[in-house]
Amino acid sequence: GQQVMQIPQYQHVQEGEDFTTYCNSSTTLSNIQWYKQRPGGHPVFLIQLVKSGEVKKQKRLTFQFGEAKKNSSLHITATQTTDVGTYFCAGFTDKLIFGTGTRLQVFP
Amino acid sequence: NAGVTQTPKFQVLKTGQSMTLQCAQDMNHEYMSWYRQDPGMGLRLIHYSVGAGITDQGEVPNGYNVSRSTTEDFPLRLLSAAPSQTSVYFCASSYARQGGLNEQYFGPGTRLTVT
Numbered sequence: 001g002q003q004v005m006q007i008p009q010y011q012h013v014q015e016g017e018d019f020t021t022y023c024n025s026s027t028t029l030s031n032i033q034w035y036k037q038r039p040g041g042h043p044v045f046l047i048q049l050v051k052s053g054e055v056k057k058q059k060r061l062t063f064q065f066g067e068a069k070k071n072s073s074l075h076i077t078a079t080q081t082t083d084v085g086t087y088f089c090a091g092f093t094d095k096l097i098f099g100t101g102t103r104l105q106v107f108p
Numbered sequence: 109n110a111g112v113t114q115t116p117k118f119q120v121l122k123t124g125q126s127m128t129l130q131c132a133q134d135m136n137h138e139y140m141s142w143y144r145q146d147p148g149m150g151l152r153l154i155h156y157s158v159g160a161g162i163t164d165q166g167e168v169p170n171g172y173n174v175s176r177s178t179t180e181d182f183p184l185r186l187l188s189a190a191p192s193q194t195s196v197y198f199c200a201s202s203y204a205r206q207g208g209l210n211e212q213y214f215g216p217g218t219r220l221t222v223t
Binding site for chain 2: 042045074096101
């Protein structure tokens, strides 16, 4: 069945450093979504990518969708303490399957 | 506009007991789903529905039943609770569109402990 893996599982960075999480699917995806979950909260939608090779930016966040539509990445430039949380990708074929998530900790 | 609501927020069950987790949305979303979240496992899809009267299995459906009699409600039933079902359960909903889904709106979650 469809599987979505993310690496790394955890990342600790100093405030101001960059951060990247990678998402890989076992199957070709129709589209991919990214979510952020703060500790104790529920996942909150960040963005959706649909086209092969698509790149989207939201302030310090850059999202990419691979050419084969099987992988994606989220890059945060100059992390801030407000970036703390777990970042999930979610790939859609006939249902939405979430990745395992990357927990980001930012030290001031 | 309440969004996605879930009840209860917390529940403790004994092994073998049954219960229903409630989920409702007031956004007229076609697509609704249930996920469970365990440490280090991410969010795993239990069941989903693309509209009233239509449900399908996700990644981990065993031990859970669902029904979708209305657009608004998507209850999740545990027929005979087991300790392995201790988890945080999230309900989500979204509009469906051709070839995909729009953003998922999540409820606040139900924290379930089975002893």
